[in-house]
Amino acid sequence: MSKLTSFEKPPKARPGAAAPHQFRLLGKKVLITDEHGRWALLTIPEYRRFLAGIGPEDPLWPVLQPRGFLAGAYDFDAAARRQFERSLLSWKGPGSHALLLDGMDLDGARRTVEFVFSCPGPQLTLELVFDDADAVWPVVWFVAQYARRKGEWSRRPVFLIARARSMSPDQADFLRSHGVTRCVDLALDGKPDMAKAPAFRAQRARARLGPGAAEPAAWARWFEAWGFESVRLLPSSLDEKGAEAFARFHSGFFGWLIEHGEGAGLRDEWVLGLLGGRLWNLPGMDILEQLAYDGAGRVYTSEEAAADAELALGSVSTLRYQDLPRLPATGAVIAASHPDDQPLCSQCAYRPFCAVPPSVNKKHQGGLWGQTPSSAACSIQMGIMDRILESLNDEKCLNLLNKWSVDMV
Amino acid sequence: MKLVKGSVVFTLGKPLYGSEGLAAGALALGTRAQVFVGETKAAFSVEIKPAAKASPEKLLALGGEFLNEALNHEYRQRVVRANAPLTQAVFAPLFAKGFPAVPADPLEELEPQVKADRAKDIGDLLAQARGMS
Numbered sequence A: 001m002s003k004l005t006s007f008e009k010p011p012k013a014r015p016g017a018a019a020p021h022q023f024r025l026l027g028k029k030v031l032i033t034d035e036h037g038r039w040a041l042l043t044i045p046e047y048r049r050f051l052a053g054i055g056p057e058d059p060l061w062p063v064l065q066p067r068g069f070l071a072g073a074y075d076f077d078a079a080a081r082r083q084f085e086r087s088l089l090s091w092k093g094p095g096s097h098a099l100l101l102d103g104m105d106l107d108g109a110r111r112t113v114e115f116v117f118s119c120p121g122p123q124l125t126l127e128l129v130f131d132d133a134d135a136v137w138p139v140v141w142f143v144a145q146y147a148r149r150k151g152e153w154s155r156r157p158v159f160l161i162a163r164a165r166s167m168s169p170d171q172a173d174f175l176r177s178h179g180v181t182r183c184v185d186l187a188l189d190g191k192p193d194m195a196k197a198p199a200f201r202a203q204r205a206r207a208r209l210g211p212g213a214a215e216p217a218a219w220a221r222w223f224e225a226w227g228f229e230s231v232r233l234l235p236s237s238l239d240e241k242g243a244e245a246f247a248r249f250h251s252g253f254f255g256w257l258i259e260h261g262e263g264a265g266l267r268d269e270w271v272l273g274l275l276g277g278r279l280w281n282l283p284g285m286d287i288l289e290q291l292a293y294d295g296a297g298r299v300y301t302s303e304e305a306a307a308d309a310e311l312a313l314g315s316v317s318t319l320r321y322q323d324l325p326r327l328p329a330t331g332a333v334i335a336a337s338h339p340d341d342q343p344l345c346s347q348c349a350y351r352p353f354c355a356v357p358p359s360v361n362k363k364h365q366g367g368l369w370g371q372t373p374s375s376a377a378c379s380i381q382m383g384i385m386d387r388i389l390e391s392l393n394d395e396k397c398l399n400l401l402n403k404w405s406v407d408m409v
Numbered sequence B: 001m002k003l004v005k006g007s008v009v010f011t012l013g014k015p016l017y018g019s020e021g022l023a024a025g026a027l028a029l030g031t032r033a034q035v036f037v038g039e040t041k042a043a044f045s046v047e048i049k050p051a052a053k054a055s056p057e058k059l060l061a062l063g064g065e066f067l068n069e070a071l072n073h074e075y076r077q078r079v080v081r082a083n084a085p086l087t088q089a090v091f092a093p094l095f096a097k098g099f100p101a102v103p104a105d106p107l108e109e110l111e112p113q114v115k116a117d118r119a120k121d122i123g124d125l126l127a128q129a130r131g132m133s
Helices: A044-052 A076-086 A106-118 A133-154 A169-177 A216-225 A240-263 A269-274 A321-326 A328-337 A358-365 A376-390 A395-403 B019-032 B056-096 B106-110 B112-132
Strands: A022-026 A029-033 A039-043 A096-100 A124-129 A158-164 A180-188 A204-209 A230-234 A290-293 A298-300 A312-315 B002-004 B007-013 B033-039 B043-050
Touching: A022 A376, A029 A044, A029 A376, A039 A044, A039 A376, A096 A106, A106 A124, A106 A133, A106 A290, A106 B112, A124 A133, A133 A158, A133 A169, A133 B112, A158 A204, A169 A180, A204 A240, A216 A240, A230 A240, A230 A269, A240 A376, A240 A395, A269 A376, A312 A328, A321 A328, A328 A358, A328 B056, A358 A376, B002 B056, B007 B056, B019 B033, B019 B043, B019 B056, B043 B056, B106 B112
Parallel strands: A096 A124, A096 A290, A124 A158, A158 A180, A180 A204, A204 A230
Antiparallel strands: A022 A029, A029 A039, A290 A298, A298 A312, B002 B007, B007 B043, B033 B043
16 A cells, blocks of 8 residues: 555656656646755646656746756756755754643753753744643743743743643733743534633644544634634544544645635644754654653653653753763664655655654554554645645645745745 | 464565564564564564464454564665665764754853852742742
């Protein structure tokens, strides 16, 4: 079973005509992408012409030549530059740190923040994750202020996010006044009640779909009406059924954003994460994008890895950031996260944008490498990419992505 | 795949399957089953014995899971080897230079008073937070 697409009768290619690229059939179109995330959406006859070789007089030439798809007019210097910028050679360190505050005491919180600030990188995001703010409020209060001070002292931009199921209006006000973005954990089921407010006022939402989640456009209107700036939808379960339901819901949700997004303030965090185009931009990518810290002070390769002893890297009390490359788990997750090491990913048109975090593979398929053909996480990300890329010839979609500062030109 | 006395048995031809692939398949089953392997010049014979008594459907599922992982491992190794010149060029310098941590704050190093003031500031914050508990 393959999730890749193929031609019933493969087109004939003239050697030396087309530059290296991957293709994917999307309906009656052929999407082509190169190593660096440049793309073009062609009709099947156009694709056949492209493979057979085109000259400067062909109307495809001005479309494909600047994007580096023509072997005879390939800009090797630009390709080398783009390759360096997008590969791990330009990686500066994990930018996102998930602090799982439930069960964390103040001394542990202090040591955790100090560990986070020992990590390099031009900017740091600390996501404070907890269930009910009342249960951990002194720790939330301390971390928000300590991290702000550490950011000022180290002269690095620090983004703070507090993700919870519930918090009081006073707590939300305190966080707002300290520049902490609030993110509410939601469960979406059925249709939205437009009059029903979320648990607290937040800019972001992490919304897990229930089995009966319906009317994605109405949910998008609900998020917009309650002032959310971005949403990350999550599947009800990571299996075939969950992936199919998610794909349908996400497609409707993104469709609403394409139609109304120019006048709305809502953004889709999946789209932003995938189109970042770098492994270390993909949310939750073990070590490269994220580290996580639990209440007992253990460091994990990501939030998804928390509680998995094999993906525990050490304790914030004794572990040093510079020790990470010597740990077996580090080498294993970095090798497993690289699409060039995965049979399906290395041939996939979405390779420049997408990868499944090894901790997700391990949790749901038992091994860091996972099995891409039957991976629901892969199906979900591929479905999202299909939805985005097949919409790229739509000016409304391009305008929306431009508004979100995503460069897809 | 054949079901024999509560186990699932099959034969895998060489060179498509190697011992590493079989080990990967066995690892995927973990403590749910024992895997016995015999070897001839041309093939491996494999017997998977579940840890607890299993229905024919579950036995076939165990065998399928083993085969999926074994084949996936073999193919992945081919891909890894084929792409090695590219991935090594990225991974080797990444691990060779290590993960340098942020150096100590030069201001704190040069001005001990700055370090002391900051430590007091944090101590006050901690005391306030403890007062809330």
